[in-house]
């Protein structure tokens with residue numbers, strides 16, 4: 256800008272300083288359609304989707320995303336054929352075992368969120384084991400959260416129940432209940448709210464994912480089926496996120 260004949264020097268080229276979103280969440284959808292397109296059983300789509308989870312979780316950690324959360328099995332997914340549910344449980348076994356073996360070396364704390372009570376006992380034991388290992392990793396470790404038998408409404412219902420029990424026990428005055436009390440009673444008590452929520456597969460709905468936590472999340476919908484989702488798709492979602500203006504109700 257010229258001002259009284261003095262020309263302001265051109266600004267130095269800025270280095271890429273944009274921070275990635277602190278917390279990215281993904282609804283891993285489209286596995287069944289991916290398999291159908293190839294004439295494969297739905298279980299093959301879930302196996303491919305699980306590989307994508309591994310790739311994208313690693314990528315998120317590498318680019319500095321502190322928290323990565325995925326929706327793997329909803330409270331409604333029990334309605335599926337037993338064969339499909341069994342195949343999904345087998346995948347949870349496989350990936351939880353792998354997580355237990357590798358998470359310390361990779362510096363990623365793997366945690367499972369949801370109502371774990373109806374899961375097979377061996378899976379619950381694997382979840383407890385990964386939780387124990389995650390507890391030994393420092394504050395700086397990236398966190399990958401796997402939502403299994405997770406439902407946003409179920410989570411809020413359980414939180415209400417826990418808060419009511421504290422009131423009944425005389426530990427909590429109802430007048431003291433604030434948003435922090437509710438947030439602290441959710442499965443995600445230890446996580447910041449998601450900044451970016453991605454839903455692949457072309458569906459434009461929440462399907463009961465992170466209902467409370469998504470109040471000010473930025474959503475990104477893409478037709479790509481989850482098993483086809485690549486690090487380039489993640490880059491595109493993050494680029495889109497950086498073009499948003501987050502106002503949180505302000506101006």
Ligand code: IPE
Nearest residue numbers: 283284285286287288327328
């Ligand atoms: C997501 O893929 C995985 C789970 C819900 C467990 P889907 O199995 O829902 O795949 P589509 O939606 O049928 O393609």
Ligand code: IPE
Nearest residue numbers: 282283284326327328329462
């Ligand atoms: C959401 O996908 C749940 C998971 C991806 C784990 P669904 O496939 O179950 O959701 P709807 O039925 O299309 O809403």
Ligand code: MG
Nearest residue numbers: 284285286287
């Ligand atoms: Mg689906």
